[in-house]
Amino acid sequence: MQTYIEELAQELYQRFGNDLSKVAVVFPNKRASLFLNEALAKLGNGTPLWSPSYITISELFRHYSNLEVADQILLVCRLYTVFQRVTGYDNETLDRFYGWGQLLLADFDDLDKNMADAEKVFQVVTDLHQLDNDEYLSGKQREALKSFFKNFTDDSTSKMREKFMHLWSRLHEIYTTFREELRNDGLAYEGMLYRDVAEAKSLSFDYDAYYFCGFNWTQKVEQRIFDRINLERKATFKWDDKECPPKSVTYISAPTETMQARYVHDWLLENDRYKDGAKTAVVMADEHLLQTVIRSLPDEITKVNITTGYPLSQSPAVSLLQMLIELQTVGRTSTAGQFNKRYTKKVEGHPTTKYLTDEHRKLIYQNTDDICLEGYDILNTNAKLTIYLQNIIKQVAQDGTEANALDKESFFRIYQILQRLLTLILDGTLIVDIVTYRRLLVQIINSTTVPYHGEPIEGIQIMGILETRCLDFDHVLLLSCNEGNMPKGVNDSSFIPHTVRKAYGMTTVENKVGIYEYYFHRLLQRTNDVTLTYNSSTEGINTGEMSRFMLQLMAETDIPIRRVSLQAGQDNQHITPKAVRKPQACTAPGTMSYISPSSLSTYLRCQVRYHYEQILKLREPEDDDIDELDNRIFGNIFHHASELAYKDIMDDKGFIHAPILKRTLEDERKIAGYVDTAFREELFMKQAGGETEKYTGIQIINRRVIIRLLKDLLRHDLQNTPFRIAGLELKVSAPLTIGDTCVTIGGYIDRLDIIGNEHQGYTIRVVDYKTGFREQGEMGSIDDIFDPANISKHSDYFLQTMLYSIIVRNSKEANPDSLPVVPALLFVQRTRREGYSPILEIAGNPIKDIKELEHDFVGLLAQLIAEIRDNNRDFRPTPDTSRCQYCPFRQMCGI
Ligand code: SF4
Structure with missing residues (x-):
């Protein structure tokens, strides 16, 4: 056809x-x-x-026309000054006005494009309000108006009405003054220019x-x-009014947006659609899906043309911009030219700053106070910050020759926005404080898209709905065809009520819906093969509804429609993490000479993750946010505080006696002192005796919790007194022979103690403190500990403590009398429970001596290590995808 x-x-x-x-x-x-x-x-x-x-x-x-259409930023800024002057509302900040300004501008634009009589329209609007008829405002709009006016101290309804009235009654004056001022400067908004020409x-x-x-x-x-x-x-x-209904229509519901985007992969391969090149189109009703769509393209595709607007807010350049602003505002320390490490690390870790040469990297740490500009004796803070940001963005773009096209375009757009803002700051149009300036910048970025253009007649076509106008395809996949996206942005937000718009021939909601309806049917009409996907989830702001046009197609035509559901977990082949071929280096003799229990746990959790961590030596970025205490640091502080306490309490032979333990428990200051020292050494990174840092709010709470836990621990241990501590933070290791290789396996024991008495005999406990609340699950046998499926039941706790117990059991140094050794996981939060015992159990029976289980345990351990070293086995991804959810390597696995 x-x-x-x-x-x-x-x-x-x-x-x-x-x-x-x-x-x-x-x-x-x-x-x-x-x-x-x-x-x-x-x-x-x-x-x-x-x-x-x-x-x-x-x-x-x-x-x-001789007029020039000004950009949106300038127009809103100009409108803001007119608005302030005409209404006298000069305590509204520009960022609060910005959204409303855009709305007002859109009203002026529409009024002019439909050549309505502005004076009459605004008079009717005022009259309607005089009649107290504001019922056309939805609850949301009324709320938004209230928030707009929330700067007014008196928010009583009558006062609010008065403010509204004042604004409505001035709309015409704002309109005429604004147009006049623009015209005087040779500027216009689009509707104004169009109207001039039409008239x-x-x-x-x-x-x-x-x-x-x-x-x-x-x-x-x-x-x-x-x-x-x-x-x-x-x-x-x-006109394009040919009626050719599609022969094949499929509706696909998916529980997430991402799953729809990933479906692109399978859809293109199905029936070799990708081979039809430019006759195949992937259309996004929501352009936010672009990145995922691009990532989901099958390897078979060599040519793609992308024509759509990409939301600037999603580009990495924007996050860099925000980090730089944070660095220069909240990230500066009181010392001149110094920055808080937390902020510098963020900037340094940003993927785009890697482009900067060492010389240009210095720009990041420039003191904005020192920035100047030729021709200007004085620059305000916003101007200096803008120039600083421009300098870095420009340099990143210049140094980043290998950056992808989209990133380059994003740098360019941001530079343009900054340049626009700088011009407005310098000419006195934009005079706002730094907070408003930041918010304004975010607003502008959020409403900006990066045009993405390729060579349109080559390869698979990826586009937004507007780009489909006038074009026809053999195969169409329309993504995210939900109510809200199709039709898009159809709302009544306007200063001019619907009835007035209709009466004066302005654009109404019905018109906007009609336009989208046309796009929808137009896209389908000459296409034989149409697939429409929509998000069926009702979570968050999603309604889970398919577009009204899809419903219409079902109800009003007899086109056969196939309906399919994508299920969670039924993910597409290409994004399932791939197995990794084992590198020779992993099994070469002499490698893997030292193994820690935590690396074995990682292997059991996910072999691919083991590959990333242990073979490629990739590390999760550390969070330098000292205001927040993650679980790891919290645990370290507790461990260290308890070590300090026991070193203090035990006598020179390591014995812990009840009287001294009780005295310590009663001495609040002493306990707090252990915790403060631990905070200093583990968090504030200062040596004991240094100045105490001032605790922030969240740290004060954590300090209190750790003090309570330390007391719980001491109180629990009181029951076992007297006992002897044989080691604190004790390093242990032992050789293990696997086949013809010998590996060393070991780690650190939190506490090694000896409990019991002469009558009952003595037992060595290998104690591992746990500050979390979730205890280990039950293990029915030693095999269960080595079963990867049991990692979620914390089989790794068993693995580690039992392994250390075996090492201690056989150590002449740690256990010269060959005493029985038991593994103990001491969950401090649980110690208050009646009859609480930390000794590990297998099949419900407390372990009495690890010796009894050693043979089976070591056999399975050797088997596991041999498997890791087996060059014929790949590193496989975990079949339990719930483990991927919090995995730091998610992105590398394409999840
Ligand atoms: S994302 Fe999943 S498959 Fe990939 S390394 Fe992490 S846990 Fe393994």
């Missing part, structure tokens, strides 16, 4: 032959022109051809023919121009 573009090409060719130089083809956007050129070239069959001129509707209007007395249309293609809905200004060209008998309108 002929596409719309092919039909158009044929008509043009038949009518004008090879010379189309006096023909203008007006498309809603530029994209279709390349397809038309290709179609014309095919018709020309190799003979040279004068292409028509391609004009967008915007270019057509701008051609007839112009004379316009000369230079082409012999104007083809208007793909305009399903027009505003008054466009109609005026079309009429004027039509009067000169130069206009042709090409």
Whole structure:
């Protein structure tokens, strides 16, 4: 079947032959022109051809005006000053105004594009409010208005109404003053410029023919121009109204957005759709999916064309920008030129700063106070910060020659935004405090997209819904076709009520829905193979509803629709983490000479993770946020505090006696002292005797908890007094022979103690403190400890403590009298429980001496190590994907 573009090409060719130089083809956007050129070239069959001129509707209007359409930032800033002056509301900050400013601007734009009588429209709006008729405002809008005016101290309803009224009654004055001021400076917003042109007395249309293609809905200004060209008998309108329902339609529901995006992989491979190149399109109703879609493309695809707006807020350059601002604002220490490590580490760890050369890296640490600009004696803080940010973004872009195209484009867009803001700051238009400035920057970034353009007639087409206009495909996958995305952004947010908009011919919600309805059906009409996916989850803000147009298609047509559900866990092949081939180095003689129990636990948890951590030596970034205490640091502080306490309490032979233990328990200051020292040494990184850091709020709470836990521990140990401590933080190791290789295995024991008496006999306990609340599960046998499925039951605690117990049992040094040794996991939070015993149990029986289990345990341990060393086995990803959820290597595995 002929596409719309092919039909158009044929008509043009038949009518004008090879010379189309006096023909203008007006498309809603530029994209279709390349397809038309290709179609014309095919018709020309190799003979040279004068292409028509391609004009967008915007270019057509701008051609007839001397005004320049100003960018959104400038327009809102200018509108803000007019708004303040006219209403007298000068205590509203620009960032609070920004969203409203955009809304007001959109109203002015729409009013002008529909050539409505502004004076009448705003008079009616005021009259409506005088009648106290604000019922058209939804609850949300009313809330938003309240938040807008929340700077006013008196928020009583009558006062609020008064403020609203004042604003409504000034809208026309704001409109006229704003337009006048823009015009004086040779500027305009789009609607203003369009209206000027539509109202112009004379316009000369230079082409012999104007083809208007793909305009399903027009505003008054466009109609005026079309009429004027039509009067000169130069206009042709090409509607695309062919009714060709698709033969195959599939609806796919998925529980997440990401799962839909990943489905792209399977969809392209299915029936070899990818082989049809530019005739295959992946359309995103929500452009936030772009990154995941790109990552999900199968390896078979060599050419892709992406034409869509990519949300700037998702680019890494934006997170760099935010980190730099934090560094220069909250990250500066009181010492000049010094920065808090927490912030410097964040910036240094950012993927884009790796591009900077060592010389240029210094720019990051420049003191913004020292920044100056030629021609300006004084610069305010915002100007200095903006210049600083620009310098770094520019340098990262210049040094990052190997950065991908999207990152480069993002740098460029950010630089442009900063330049715009700097100009406004320098000319006095943007005078705000630093907090407002930051929020404003975030708002602007959030509303900016990076245009992503490729060579449109090659490869799989990936695009947003607007880019599909005028184009036809053989295969279409429309992603995220949920109510809310299709139709998109259709809401009533406006200063002008719906009834007034309708009465004065302005754009209404129905019009906007109609436009999307057209896009939807237009996309389907010449396509035989259509797949539509939607998110069926009702979590968060998702409604889980498919688009109303999908429902309509089901209800109003008899097109057979296949319905499929993607299930959680039924993920696509390409994102399942792949097994990793074992490197020779892993099994070479002499390697793996030392093994820790925690590395064995990692292997049991996930072999791929073991590969990342133990073979590639990748480390999770450490969190330097000293305000927060993660579990690891919390545990370290407790361990250290208890070590300090016991070193103090025990006598010179290591004995712990009840009286001294009791005295310590009663001495609050002493206990607090152990904890403070542990905080200093483990967290504040200072040596004992140094200055005590001031605790932050969360640290004060953690300190209290650790003091309580230490007391619990001492109270629990009181029951076993007298006992002897044979070692604290004791390093143990032992050789283990596996086949023809010998490996050393070992680690640190929290505490080794000897309990009992002469009558009952003595037992050595290998004690491992645990500060968490979740205890280990039950192990029915030694085999259970080595079963990877039991990791979630903390079989790794068993593995470690039992292994250390075996080492101690056989150590002449630690156990010269060959005493029985028992493994003990001491969950400090549980010690208050009646009859609590930390001794480990197997099949419900407390271990009396590890010797009894040694044979089986060592046999399985040797088997496990042999498996790790077996070169014929790959490192396999865990089949339990719930473990991937908090894994630091998720991204590397493509999850
Ligand atoms: S993400 Fe999953 S498969 Fe990959 S290393 Fe982590 S746990 Fe293993």
